[in-house]
Amino acid sequence: MNTRKKNLGAFIFCIPGLLILAIFVYFPLIENIIYSFQGFSLSSTSKEFVGLDNYKELFSDPIIWQSIKNNVLYAVISIIFQVMFGLVIAAILEDKVFRKSERFFQTIFFIPTLLSLTVVCLLFEFIYNPQMGLLNSFFEAVGLDGLTRIWLGTRDTAMLSIIAVSQWQSFGYITMLFIVAIQKIPSDLYEAAIVDGAGKIRRFFTITCPMVKQMFFVTMVLTVSGAFTVFNEPYILTGGGPGTATMVLSLHMYQTGFVKNRMGYASAIAMLIFVITAVLSSVQFFSFGTGKEERE
Amino acid sequence: MKKKETIIPRSIPGLLMFLFCIILSIVIIYPLLWIIMSSFKDYMSIYQDVWGMPEEWLFSNYSRAWTRGISQYFLNSIIVTICTLIGLLFVASTLAFGVTQLRGRLGYAVFLAVMICMLLSPQVCVLPLFILLRSVGLNKTYLAMILPYIAFRLPMSVMLIRSFFVGISKEMEEAAVIDGATLWQIFYKIYVPLSKPILSTVTIMTIYYAWNEFLFATILVDSSSLRTIPVGLMVFRDGLMTEWGVVMAGMVISCIPLIIVYLCMSRNFIRGLTAGSVKG
Numbered sequence: 230m231n232t233r234k235k236n237l238g239a240f241i242f243c244i245p246g247l248l249i250l251a252i253f254v255y256f257p258l259i260e261n262i263i264y265s266f267q268g269f270s271l272s273s274t275s276k277e278f279v280g281l282d283n284y285k286e287l288f289s290d291p292i293i294w295q296s297i298k299n300n301v302l303y304a305v306i307s308i309i310f311q312v313m314f315g316l317v318i319a320a321i322l323e324d325k326v327f328r329k330s331e332r333f334f335q336t337i338f339f340i341p342t343l344l345s346l347t348v349v350c351l352l353f354e355f356i357y358n359p360q361m362g363l364l365n366s367f368f369e370a371v372g373l374d375g376l377t378r379i380w381l382g383t384r385d386t387a388m389l390s391i392i393a394v395s396q397w398q399s400f401g402y403i404t405m406l407f408i409v410a411i412q413k414i415p416s417d418l419y420e421a422a423i424v425d426g427a428g429k430i431r432r433f434f435t436i437t438c439p440m441v442k443q444m445f446f447v448t449m450v451l452t453v454s455g456a457f458t459v460f461n462e463p464y465i466l467t468g469g470g471p472g473t474a475t476m477v478l479s480l481h482m483y484q485t486g487f488v489k490n491r492m493g494y495a496s497a498i499a500m501l502i503f504v505i506t507a508v509l510s511s512v513q514f515f516s517f518g519t520g521k522e523e524r525e
Numbered sequence: 526m527k528k529k530e531t532i533i534p535r536s537i538p539g540l541l542m543f544l545f546c547i548i549l550s551i552v553i554i555y556p557l558l559w560i561i562m563s564s565f566k567d568y569m570s571i572y573q574d575v576w577g578m579p580e581e582w583l584f585s586n587y588s589r590a591w592t593r594g595i596s597q598y599f600l601n602s603i604i605v606t607i608c609t610l611i612g613l614l615f616v617a618s619t620l621a622f623g624v625t626q627l628r629g630r631l632g633y634a635v636f637l638a639v640m641i642c643m644l645l646s647p648q649v650c651v652l653p654l655f656i657l658l659r660s661v662g663l664n665k666t667y668l669a670m671i672l673p674y675i676a677f678r679l680p681m682s683v684m685l686i687r688s689f690f691v692g693i694s695k696e697m698e699e700a701a702v703i704d705g706a707t708l709w710q711i712f713y714k715i716y717v718p719l720s721k722p723i724l725s726t727v728t729i730m731t732i733y734y735a736w737n738e739f740l741f742a743t744i745l746v747d748s749s750s751l752r753t754i755p756v757g758l759m760v761f762r763d764g765l766m767t768e769w770g771v772v773m774a775g776m777v778i779s780c781i782p783l784i785i786v787y788l789c790m791s792r793n794f795i796r797g798l799t800a801g802s803v804k805g
Contacts, residue, residue, distance in 0.1 A: 232628055232629075235626070235628070235708075236626075236627055236628055236629070236631060238626075238708045239622075239623045239626035239627045239628075239632075239708065240623060240627060240631070240635075241623070242619045242620065242622050242623030242626065242708070242712070243619070243620050243623035243624065243627070243635050245615075245616050245619060245620070246616045246617065246619065246620030246623075246639070246679060246683065247620070247635065247638070247639075249616060249672065249675055249676045249679065250638070250639065250642055250676055250679060250680075252657075252672075252676075253650070253654065253672055253673050253675075253676035253677075254642045254645060254650060254676050254677070255642075256653070256657070257649075257650035257652075257653035257654045257657060258645060258649065258650060258653075260653035260656070260657070261649060261650065261652060261653045264652065264653065271656075318546075318549075321542050321546070322546070324539075326534035326535075326536065326539040326542075326543075327534070327539075327542075327543070327546075329532040330532050330533075330543070330546075334546050334549075334550060336791075337550045337553055337554055338549070338550070338553060339795070340553065340554070340557065341553060341557075342798065343780070343783050343784055343787055344780055344783075345736065345737035345739070345754070345755050345779065345780070345783075346737060346739055346755070347737075347739060347754075347755040347756075347758045347759060347779075348755075348758065348776045348779060348780055351758060351762055351772070351776055352556055352557075352560055352776070354762075355560070355563075355769065355773075356556060360572075361571065361572055361575050362575075363556065363559060363575065366575045366576065370576075397552075397553070401553070402798070405795060405798075405799060406799055409799050454646070458646045458647075458648050460648065460739075460740055461739050461740070465759065479648045479740075482648065482652075483744070486652050487744070492652060492656075495652055496652055496653075499648060499649045499650075499651075499652060500649075502646065502648050502649055503645070503646070503649040506644070506645075506646045506648075506649070507644045507645070510643065510644045511644055
């Protein structure tokens with residue numbers, strides 16, 4: 230009886246939080262599932278049930294495939310430049326020869342993380358500007374005029390230019406995560422390896438890599454699910470253009486819903502994003518638990 | 526035996542890596558310095574000499590940026606960030622406390638219901654949220670940002686705070702129960718004061734998130750006077766197409782608060798952003 234009374238008291242503490250989650254997370258999710266079987270616009274008063282039509286359209290929509298291709302490219306490049314490269318840089322900075330300069334580099338690499346994405350995107354808009362942007366001016370200054378181009382306006386370079394923005398901003402953050410993980414490796418492991426005559430590269434592969442496996446996994450999921458939900462960069466820099474060259478899933482969802490005013494189909498696209506990201510995060514959630522490592 | 530340590534490594538591979546890190550630092554820092562430098566120029570002097578220092582330092586770019594709209598965005602961002610922070614700290618710590626106090630299956634069920642939300646990206650909910658907020662008329666208030674922000678930061682915050690609460694020794698709590706303290710007193714007088722480290726971590730995560738959030742702020746809010754800085758900067762750019770200097774001044778202003786927070790508490794800041802490994 231007493232436990233029951235105490236449980237009731239404890240449950241009252243949960244109510245505000247649970248209410249907010251119910252209204253702003255669970256309810257929209259359920260609504261979204263319902264919407265994805267309907268056809269309606271923002272101004273329409275009634276919603277028409279269309280069955281699986283929206284989902285059928287998903288598979289025949291060429292923009293969806295273009296978007297997925299871009300999202301995948303985003304993920305692959307992010308894995309190479311943020312996770313792999315970040316791990317290597319973290320290991321280098323943690324090396325003894327960098328003892329005096331580690332903090333300096335660490336601070337500099339971390340600075341872009343402090344800036345909001347809008348600021349970073351606007352900054353790159355100036356960098357990529359065809360007439361007076363930093364990038365083209367740089368190529369002209371070093372005599373490589375052949376390399377100058379309209380970075381965001383050419384099909385071949387637009388997507389890569391957008392992806393480069395995220396690499397610039399996020400690589401320092403991922404590096405920082407790896408530094409945190411490497412600092413937790415007991416130093417006697419390295420000392421033992423030095424006694425056994427293992428070189429630096431050998432130590433990296435046989436000690437550092439296995440010991441940061443969990444962080445490696447966390448950062449992988451982080452970058453990949455980030456790549457599949459990316460919205461701001463293409464929205465701000467190109468709006469999906471030229472043509473559909475830089476279209477990604479979230480942007481396609483946004484434009485379908487708010488520009489073309491087809492909320493039902495946009496909800497189906499949202500469900501696709503939901504399935505992809507939920508699978509990715511549940512892999513992380515159930516096999517490792519999010520970031521248990523980094524908790525104090 | 527031990528060689529004297531220098532800032533610049535002596536060995537060839539060490540030196541090469543050092544140079545590489547220097548180049549990387551330049552790639553990261555130069556664009557930022559360039560923005561600051563160009564924010565003091567007018568359009569013509571940027572056009573004529575992209576790389577050069579300003580001939581005449583136009584501090585007026587900053588006052589123009591401020592009066593042309595940034596002040597309003599700045600104020601909005603501060604209001605939204607502070608309200609989100611206060612709301613989130615309250616809701617997340619009470620929820621975390623409730624979860625640790627609940628006995629049996631119920632506690633586990635509540636915690637699971639919270640954690641499942643972490644699987645959900647904001648993109649999935651943004652269309653129904655838009656329709657929901659519009660139908661109840663909240664889309665023209667700050668709450669259109671504050672409430673979804675709290676909801677989407679809640680799972681991570683609860684996870685962090687709960688794991689801290691679980692580690693608090695039960696002795697004080699038991700003594701308090703004997704003295705007849707209520708649950709609220711135990712929460713407010715014992716748990717909250719002891720949890721300052723984790724609450725400050727959550728504070729930084731939240732400030733960082735709310736100050737920079739873009740997706741909800743641009744879609745859910747239907748009023749030009751409520752724009753926060755990330756959204757406002759976009760409008761600012763569209764409105765001042767050729768006045769690069771003023772736009773850049775606006776960009777610099779918008780970064781200052783977070784940079785101040787970072788400088789004042791950089792250790793906490795890094796811990797805040799790496800805890801739970803979830804950025805923004």
